[in-house]
Amino acid sequence: MPLTGLVFKRLLSGLATLLIVSAMVFAGTELLPGDVAEAILGQQATPQAVAAIRAELDLDRPALARYWDWLSGCLTGDLGRSLANGREVTDLIAGRLGRSFLLAGLAALIAIPLAVGLGLIAALYEDRLTDKGISATTLALVSMPEFLVGYLLLYVFAVKLGWLPALSRLTDTMSVLDTLRALALPCITLALVVSAHTMRLTRAAVLSVMTQPYIEMAELKGATRRRIIFRHALPNVLSTVLNIVLLTLAYLVVGVVVVEAVFNYSGMGKLMVDAVAKRDVPLVQACGLIFASVYVTLNVSADILAILANPRRRRPK
């Protein structure tokens, strides 16, 4: 199959996935056992209150029709109104989305070179002290919940040393330097957590190629380990590494939820958590859809890049 056809096919299946994901977001809140209105208000709800919510959410119309309205609304930028305060969901999200992307983007800038570099170094010195040190550190980091890494950094750098602010509140009047200082701790937290995963995957990907016969051939003809890794192994793991990088980005997008809570950073993650606590269904749906769409888009990009980078992937198995 020609390359464009394959990429096009992957794009189409990505779009289909997005559609399924949107249906799942909708179904997740609408078709669960019991009445959403009663679930939102709890057992002691008055009939009037239930009726009001039912009217607000249009619950008396068939689910499929409401899904269609909701989806077309989302595509045209109308995400409905928040149940908690009646404001437009689009307005609530507007500022938050950019902040979360800023946080995740800066974290990615630190995490990706760090993780891929360390992964290569660990593979280069497999089973030597360097590898064991790096691997032990990343194993510990992978095992730590995000909030532990966050609070540890906060304790050391904000409370004990006083170098960085403990709360990451951004305001419009902040200078660039102050903004960066406020972002530093959440960024480093995210980067550390994510790069541990990426590094382990990179190391495993390089080492799995190292068991191939052509690597043994290169060894037998006397190539150095450095040359084997960079000339023989790396081009063949490139597509895997690209994949890992994009999956890392996808992980970052979700990682912001906990990290934003630790540092009280008002991004999308905090917005969604607050909305879940208040059972603000339209807001939860909108946030869920945005998170899931970014995640799916990154996953599809990872696949397409892998197809482009590795000629063997172009042939169907």
Add this chain to the structure above:
Amino acid sequence: MIRGWLSEVDLGARIGIVVLVLFAVLTLVGPALSPYGETQVIGGAWDAPSAANWLGTDRIGRDMATRILFGARMTAMLALAAALGAFLIGCTLGIAAAVAGGWIDLVATRIVDAVMAFPSLILALIVLSVLGTSIPVLVAVMAVLASTVVFRLARAVAADINAMEYVEIARLRGEGMGWFLFREILPNAAPTLIAEFGLRFVNAAIFISSLSFLGLGIQPPFADLGGMVRDNAMAITFGRIAPLLPAIALAILAIAVNLVVDAVLKRNANLDLR
């Protein structure tokens, strides 16, 4: 015999096993040994560690060490329940899909793909916003989300083994489905599945702690590790390490399991089934 087996596994796994045994004993017996109750107020807010309160006290003056023992037990039990649930669902469907093949396989795989296209924390948040955060709901949500990974693994392993010669021979012998599952596929898939179980357990423990930390998991007055971090988060700005302690307990559990899992996977890779 145990000694001989232990000397074969690497140092990391040995440390992991010792820590896990300690963790199990402490969380099972510990709460009974502690002089304080789970919700008993015995001091001021965030008292420093002392002879009476080894790890100090929490936000409203409860003994931190006691709370951590109770909390670790709660977190570990819920994670265990979720991992068992995930395996029950994932393995049954995964192995069945691989052995049955055809449209059953196709439908099951597509459903799992759809769920996996979704970031699991976000999916959990959406579901919890409607179902609320009771313990059965939390465990069920975690089990279903984790079962997708188990399904893929169980299906792949079963399909791999299904294509091997000794299985082909069993098939020619005319053995039934039950024989395939329990005599041919499961014994050979065991190391991979055990490692995966460890990973699911750790993920579930961290997942539920994260939800509790966000205020959407286990609700007070019950102690669980994530909820305790949330409860004591303010202390950190006063230079107290109270919120770090339950988080460190969780990390120790996770590191121990990961060490063992790594060793099992490495050993299995060395055996090289193919």
